Amino acid sequence: LRQLGTMTGLTAAFLSQVENDLTSPSINSLQKIATALHVPMFAFLNGDNQTEEVVRSGSRKKLNFPDPHLSYELLTNSVNRQMGGFLIRLKAGETHKTQALFRATEEMIFVMQGEVEIWLGDRKHHLYPGDSIYYEGIHLKGFTALGREDLLLLCAMTPPAL
Numbered sequence: 001l002r003q004l005g006t007m008t009g010l011t012a013a014f015l016s017q018v019e020n021d022l023t024s025p026s027i028n029s030l031q032k033i034a035t036a037l038h039v040p041m042f043a044f045l046n047g048d049n050q051t052e053e054v055v056r057s058g059s060r061k062k063l064n065f066p067d068p069h070l071s072y073e074l075l076t077n078s079v080n081r082q083m084g085g086f087l088i089r090l091k092a093g094e095t096h097k098t099q100a101l102f103r104a105t106e107e108m109i110f111v112m113q114g115e116v117e118i119w120l121g122d123r124k125h126h127l128y129p130g131d132s133i134y135y136e137g138i139h140l141k142g143f144t145a146l147g148r149e150d151l152l153l154l155c156a157m158t159p160p161a162l
Contacts, residue, residue, distance in 0.1 A: 007036035027065040028099060035102040040079040040161055041072075052077065068094035072162060075154075084160025088153040090114075090145040097142040101161040105137030114151035118143045137161070 001012040001019070008015075010029060017023040018033075025033065034041045042061055061074040069091035076085045090096055092114065109118065110132040118125045118133060119141040125133060126146070137157065145151035155162075 004033070004036055008032040026067065027063075027070060027096070030063075031099045031101075035100065038102045040084075040102075042074050042079045042160075042162065068096050070094070070096050076160070079160040079162075081160065083156060083158045084162065086155040086157065086162060088151075088155055090116075090143070090151040090153075092145050092148050092150050095142060095144040098140050101137055103159065103161050105157050105159060105161050106134070107137045107140065107158075108132060108134045108156045110154040112152040112154055114149040115146040116143050116151050116153065117146055 001015045004010075004015055005012045008029075010032060014023070014029075015033075018025050018029075030041050030044070034043070041063060055075060055077050063072045065071065071087075071089045073087040073089075074084070075087060076083065088109075109116075109127075111127045111129050113129060115129075116127050118127060120133075120135050120139040121141065127133060143151075
């Protein structure tokens with residue numbers, strides 16, 4: 001735990017609480033742990049990877065975070081494949097700042113609902129429903145759900161590292 005704490009900047013005491021289900025990590029803390037261990041965040045969820053091609057809506061793996069009101073749903077049956085698909089939901093008016101992933105990725109986002117401002121490096125892009133954007137994952141710095149409608153994004157990532 002001390003070594004992981006050094007790698008993540010988190011205390012061994014906090015990591016012990018997470019390990020023993022005494023506290024839930026924030027998205028930033030979970031991403032730091034995943035990056036240090038070179039695994040996707042979804043690797044921490046219970047349940048084996050599905051072997052079937054079909055992923056039923058009621059059996060998707062989900063990551064929910066209260067601050068910001070953000071959730072990720074895994075649309076593919078595994079994060080151990082060449083491509084991963086995700087639904088990303090963010091409450092209207094909220095911002096999610098991303099951290100570097102543990103490996104290089106290529107990503108595509110399609111806006112299904114709401115408006116989003118996406119930051120890629122020092123550039124900002126304003127997207128509306130039906131718009132899409134393709135980028136190298138290292139450039140993604142964050143995004144904000146603009147307007148009054150909650151944001152719903154479809155994301156494809158290769159290789160999956162979320």
